[in-house]
Amino acid sequence: MRVTGITSLIVALALLSSSEADARCKVFTQSTMYDAGISPVGAWRTDYPSSSSPGTPAYSAISFATEPARYMEAVLETVRPHFRFRNASLVGTGSEPWWMSEWMDYEKFGREPLMGLTKELAPRARQLSPTSRSGSQVWAVNFYNEPGAVALHQVFAEPCSPVVPEKLLFQEGTVAIKFLFTDANLGRFAGQVDYLNGAPVYRAHIDREGVGFPADTSRRETRDVNLLQLDIGVRDSNAIKTGWVFGTFVWMGPPKGDGLFDNFVPAVLLWGNDEGVVTDDIKESWINPAIKAKLSGWNERPFLGFRGRANGPADNQNSSCLSCHAAARLPLAAEGIAKSGSTPVDLSDAAAVAAHVDLWFKNIKPGEVFQPTSPPAVATLDYSLQVRAAIERMCQACEDGALDSITPDICVKAGYFAGSRCVPQGADKVIASQGRRQIQSLPRE
Numbered sequence: 001m002r003v004t005g006i007t008s009l010i011v012a013l014a015l016l017s018s019s020e021a022d023a024r025c026k027v028f029t030q031s032t033m034y035d036a037g038i039s040p041v042g043a044w045r046t047d048y049p050s051s052s053s054p055g056t057p058a059y060s061a062i063s064f065a066t067e068p069a070r071y072m073e074a075v076l077e078t079v080r081p082h083f084r085f086r087n088a089s090l091v092g093t094g095s096e097p098w099w100m101s102e103w104m105d106y107e108k109f110g111r112e113p114l115m116g117l118t119k120e121l122a123p124r125a126r127q128l129s130p131t132s133r134s135g136s137q138v139w140a141v142n143f144y145n146e147p148g149a150v151a152l153h154q155v156f157a158e159p160c161s162p163v164v165p166e167k168l169l170f171q172e173g174t175v176a177i178k179f180l181f182t183d184a185n186l187g188r189f190a191g192q193v194d195y196l197n198g199a200p201v202y203r204a205h206i207d208r209e210g211v212g213f214p215a216d217t218s219r220r221e222t223r224d225v226n227l228l229q230l231d232i233g234v235r236d237s238n239a240i241k242t243g244w245v246f247g248t249f250v251w252m253g254p255p256k257g258d259g260l261f262d263n264f265v266p267a268v269l270l271w272g273n274d275e276g277v278v279t280d281d282i283k284e285s286w287i288n289p290a291i292k293a294k295l296s297g298w299n300e301r302p303f304l305g306f307r308g309r310a311n312g313p314a315d316n317q318n319s320s321c322l323s324c325h326a327a328a329r330l331p332l333a334a335e336g337i338a339k340s341g342s343t344p345v346d347l348s349d350a351a352a353v354a355a356h357v358d359l360w361f362k363n364i365k366p367g368e369v370f371q372p373t374s375p376p377a378v379a380t381l382d383y384s385l386q387v388r389a390a391i392e393r394m395c396q397a398c399e400d401g402a403l404d405s406i407t408p409d410i411c412v413k414a415g416y417f418a419g420s421r422c423v424p425q426g427a428d429k430v431i432a433s434q435g436r437r438q439i440q441s442l443p444r445e
């Protein structure tokens with residue numbers, strides 16, 4: 001027994017160190033995760049599987065439309081055994097069947113070292129609660145389960161030279177999850193988000209207190225954050241209009257149990273966009289009535305997603321989970337991924353509301369392209385904004401000279417950087433006009 005234990009420990013360690021090594025593209029020199037001089041660096045897997053045998057997950061027998069909370073709890077059961085809260089950190093249990101994406105570790109919003117979080121949002125005043133002020137930060141880390149990680153294998157088997165098919169498709173049974181953390185109820189923000197009172201404290205190496213839009217990753221500090229949300233995205237063909245079911249759990253106190261899963265309350269779920277619906281008669285989203293009033297219903301936050309569609313506290317109220325994610329393509333459409341959250345749609349302007357609904361709340365199926373001619377897409381990414389962000393960051397690194405290689409194909413095809421070699425020297429540095437350097441705005445806005 002003892003020998004087996006030690007042997008499996010050695011195997012696990014070998015696995016971990018090889019996956020960590022894999023995470024580093026050798027010709028990439030400015031990783032915000034591995035080169036920050038902070039330890040220990042979060043040990044997440046990037047040793048993607050090349051195949052996954054289909055199973056029948058328990059949630060697939062539950063109707064998301066009639067039993068949304070039960071559906072969500074069943075999805076949570078596939079996550080719960082594999083993550084722990086330990087030493088003020090989110091950690092995996094060792095060989096957890098969950099993988100993170102390559103290439104999120106570059107630039108201003110790039111992965112911090114301790115838990116691998118990327119910067120998502122600088123919430124506006126009264127976005128997270130009726131009393132929350134501006135200046136706080138939201139950071140997050142995403143994982144795909146085994147069926148989902150097969151798509152990451154397809155793209156990132158060669159991390160320095162990714163291959164992005166014209167139609168990236170995730171397998172049925174894919175689950176994507178995202179743990180979101182915030183300092184919005186800590187330090188000088190203490191007491192501003194009441195549902196986080198008493199929440200366990202995690203440590204992350206993030207921007208200094210009050211820094212919404214960072215200029216310099218070298219000025220990050222190790223600070224306290226709380227868990228805020230757990231997002232889920234499930235590739236479930238029972239969602240016939242979109243192929244995906246998205247939803248979020250919100251961490252709600254008072255604290256109990258494991259400091260991680262035991263306080264997650266199913267908050268919202270959606271399986272369609274309520275195409276064409278301009279009123280608040282929303283049928284393809286579920287908002288948990290028991291906690292709705294904690295998360296929306298005041299002037300600055302009349303609803304979570306547009307007109308009552310599902311979205312989380314840390315989300316743009318002009319959007320919905322599915323709406324934003326349906327815009328995952330390369331290059332990004334000229335319209336972006338959502339109408340900016342700082343300028344709410346004027347609900348008294350019927351024409352503006354109709355135009356907004358028409359543009360943003362179409363049901364898009366896996367393999368279909370959002371705004372196909374604006375400009376033409378070279379790849380549609382099946383709702384994965386993570387893959388889109390990863391590729392954009394890599395192309396940005398290429399353009400900045402932080403990646404010392406031949407320019408990856410996809411950066412040229414998508415028009416992000418047209419030089420033949422990454423290092424931006426002289427006439428070789430050509431930025432194609434259709435390329436959009438989306439990295440300049442926070443991902444979740």
Ligand code: HEC
Pocket residue numbers: 118119120140142143176177178231232233246247248310311312315316319320321322324325337338383384385386387389443444445
């Ligand atoms: C305003 C746009 C926007 C909205 C609204 C939004 N997201 Fe995302 N989401 C993003 C971006 C951008 C990323 C990738 C970049 C990152 O993670 O930093 C992402 C990543 C994710 C991921 C990782 C896998 C993937 O598909 O990219 C999951 C899971 C996810 N979001 C779930 C949700 C859920 C659930 C909701 C609603 C509660 C939601 N998102 C609402 C923009 C949005």
